[in-house]
Amino acid sequence: MPASLAERLAARIAATGPITVADYMASALSDPDFGYYARADSTPLGAPGDFTTAPEISQLFGELIGAWLIDCWRQAGSPDPVNLVELGPGRGTLMADIMRVARAVPEWRAAIRLHLVEINPALRRSQAAALAGEAPVWHDTPADIPDGPIMLVANEFLDALPIRQLVFWGGKWRERTVGWSAEAGFHFTLSPGVSALSLLMPPDLRPDQGAVFEISPAVFGAVTEIGRRIARHGGAALLVDYGRTASGLGESLQAVRRHRMVPVLETPGEADLSAHVDFGAVTRVAREAGATVAGPVTQGAFLEALGIGARADRLKQKAPRDKADALDAGVRRLTGADAMGTLFKAVAITAAGIVPAGF
Ligand code: SAH
Helix, strand or coil, X not given: CCCXXXXXXXXXXXXXXXXXXXXXXXXXXXXXXCCCCCCCCCCCECCCCCECCHHHHCHHHHHHHHHHHHHHHHHCCCCCCEEEEEECCCCCHHHHHHHHHHCCCHHHHHHEEEEEECCCHHHHHHHHHHCCCCCCEEECCHHHCCCCCEEEEEECCHHHCCCEEEEEECCEEEEXXXXXXXXXXXXXXXXXXXXXXXXXXXXXXXXXXXXXXXXCHHHHXXXXXXXXXXXXXXXXEEEEEEEECCCCCCCCCEEEECCEEECCCCCCCCCEEECCEXXXXXXXXXXXXXXXXXXXXXXHXXXXXXXXXXXXXXXXXXXXXXXXXXXXXXXXXXXXXXXXXXXXXXXXXXXXXXXXXXX
């Protein structure tokens, strides 16, 4: 076995030629031995980890989503049993907040069959600890969830799925690939011919030389799976992530390590790689799968429409000063235009007839 992912990838490229950005990203994140999300010792989340997410910032995020799920479930006719699914649950904080809210609604609580889609063994252990007593069942991919009505939530999951990059060069859309040489190490290269993926691009782009278009077949696959299940069995899904409202030009692939940006090709497997989610593509694909879509709206607008301000005020009445200040700071980070409020977006995918709150 090689000593590192860099060694494994270099050998692969030397043997079979440059790989796509998506192949690089998939290996860097989920190589079974060295991938960032597959490594048993990786600590992606929280202050000592590499990045912080909305549920880790404030309990308000999960509590509002918990109420959102109950409202959609009732509109769906209160199916019992129902698969409550989370994709990429991180440390289990969001689902723990959702389950705390569920205790106030016994018929919802009793109907829930909890399914978590997670590839990281260390995070699976954190989730088991955060959800002790809830008997979750873990899966490697959304396709493995049993059939039936679903209520699904995913926060910062889609941004971790591999993207491909097309570069407009010499009047053609060519695919960006990753090469390796002993002298230059890992470096970006371009496929020689036109990429067939360019057929999937919006027709109205006006690229200049060097323009980049990102496309994620993995996101298409995950959203198609969710949309088809909801169209067939009923239910609703809430997808929250950072990204763009409509498909368009621009490069967003980034690597983050210990809360700092690092070069994408520098340390494969040791930094988190993510890219902006193309919500234009997400809504298109979900509709094509037969589901109804609401949004995208900004995270700030979504949480405010769900009443984050009033909920924070109510909790503050019973809270000591430092806790009250922390609640206010959490609301500002989640909704502020200079923080997560505008960059992050929410989309709801539902069965026909459900009108999701917050959109
Ligand atoms: N939702 C959590 C964590 C976001 S980080 C939060 O908001 O805090 C991304 C999560 O998705 C992690 O739990 C990671 O291990 C998981 N993940 C990343 N790629 C995945 C994949 N291909 N399949 C399943 N889970 C994945």
